[in-house]
Amino acid sequence: MLQLLLRTFLVERRPRDVPEPPAYRQALAALPLRLLQQAGADAPLLELLPHLQRALQAAAVQLSMPQLGAPGWRHLGTAEDWVAGDCPAHCIEPPLPGRVRLCPGCLAQGRYRALAGLYQEDRQGALLRVDFPQRPQLWQRELLREMSRPLGEALQAFAEERRLRRRELSAERGVLARELHDSVAQQLSYLQIRASRLQTVLDERQHDAAQAMLDDLRDGLRVMHRQVRELISSARLTMDGRSLRQALESSVEEFSRSSGCVFSLDNRLPDHALPSEAQLQVLQIVREALANVVRHSHARQVWIRLRPQGSGAVVEVHDDGVGLPVQPPEGGHFGVTIMRERAAAIGAQLSIESAPGCGTCVRLHWGRT
Template sequence: MIQLLLRTLLLERQPRPAAPSAYRQTLLELPLRLLQQGGGDGPLLELLPQLQQALQADHACLLLPQRTGPGWRALGERAACADCPEHAGELPLPGVVQLCRGCLQQGRFQALCGLQQEEGRSALLLVGFSGRPGIGQRNQLRDIARRLGEVLQAFAEDRRLRRRELSAERGVLARELHDSVAQQLGYLQIRSARLQSVLGDTRQAEVMLDDLRDTLRSVHRQVRELISSSRLTMDGRTLRQALEASVAEFARSSSCVFSLDNRLPGNCLPADSELQVLQIVREALANVVRHSHARQVRIRLWPTASGLEVEVCDDGIGLPEDLPDSGHFGLSIMRERAAAIGAELSVEALPKRSGTRVHLRWSRP
């Protein structure tokens, strides 16, 4: 009985398992929250203060690879991290925690923790301490980095699979449009021309046939544009290369003289926004070639303090005074693409009917 009582007292004095801390629960929910928010940074930004509190640190910062091109994308207190990755020397491997030598020489204690690599590119978790972190803090940071790295790598793989599936779906759509609708419309155009020769010179029939032919030609062109749009990707090119190729393409198929002034630095846009900007510029150029009777076309892209601006101007006949808000296929497509990336689009006639200006303004979220 005494032995049983002593055993019971010893068991009661042993520490019970602590309830999961806030950051552990957030890490468990992180994959689902990233998927729900489409890969937005909100869930990661909520996690960083929890990590800072759990580690008893001064600040925490997450450095992720830019979505396109070299360089870092910083989340959290980037100012507190200063130039740490640049003077830290060799960056730590995934799962390795080390103190930045450059910061130590300046009397700062900055822990760099390597995360799982995304497509061969490193990510870092930077945590600043008021003093040298202890063994317990290092072990906890190593465990956090392992869990966080696994989530980021899994989500990056999911993004790659989704991009691949989307590209495959666009290819299927393009083939279906080409093999069915486009061919049938081409056949109807031929039949309408044959019908005109059979009916002779009846005036009413001529008017109806002209309308039929114009409508079919317009629908046929729009379907071709959809096929081209569904096939269009960056295909490994930079935005600069894709724009230059597009301008050269339109120059070969028209008598317009094009000038391209692109002052955007590389990798200033997310990949999905780059494709939408390219599509908007291409649609604007297509409208110029089809409708404006322009001789000169100027395309300009330049950075701003908050994002970028794009402008396509021509010296054509300008816009009609009664242009409706809807009913124009090209304009509605451009507006939808601008809205998809949170950009502002305006289409306006230049003074004295001296042409048309398409203006796109995009601000970083």
């Protein structure tokens, strides 16, 4: 993606003495930036197609891309004779990316339609379909092949970005659902049981016992309110254009304001030591570990350390608190399952070292493969 955007910048910074490139080349070079600026919109592609059509001296140009999560194609471009079930459906072997061929089904019907392979997604090929008034000449086929390369690269990059976002969204939904089950749902079940018991105590006019149970219900509601707020905050958390260093510093400041712990952040990782898809998960794991410290550890000092190790990185959150109990209370998972799932999502290993009275160390090791 970065290489495509850099290519756009270089084209825009063309020296004055260099002839201006053809309009279709300018449009192709600007496409990655336009797609990034108008994420999810078809307008940049629809504006590109007329430039390609004029340069190719074609009758019509249409872009066919695989449907997201569904069979079939999504078509962009205007052509009255292109209907559902038409080419590429009757093309037995669509061209591979970077290849150009005439559609044999269309040729048998007396039409000269060239298909240029762009990229593969979900086992379906994206195609640029071009109708010519007569059999295309060699220069037209060569020009179509030249056009298909940068167009395919841009579409492939954004297709991979979409797949990554879908995987991240699916993983986040799974984590959120399990966290809701492990915390809020269990707390609601407990409160429901206590409320039923309270009704029995009130019927028996046991006022002292009723007051104690009412206090317990209030405490349970406060805990559940805090858990729901934390889940909402976690679901909304993004890097928001920040580096991992900036996001960690902001998180440490946030926890410092809301607790009596003294936090020490020692980040020796270069800014780009972790890939972008791993940075948000690392941030989430660190925040979950800090939340556990504030809620359970009774710690005075907390150390957050990030450092390179070999071709990877190590992240540690260490406190001087009471440590984890040998037998955790029922329903008390301390977010360990969620942290392990986040680590597994980026191919990292999570370990926890703790002993009663000796504090806890959460260690995340991420290594390049």
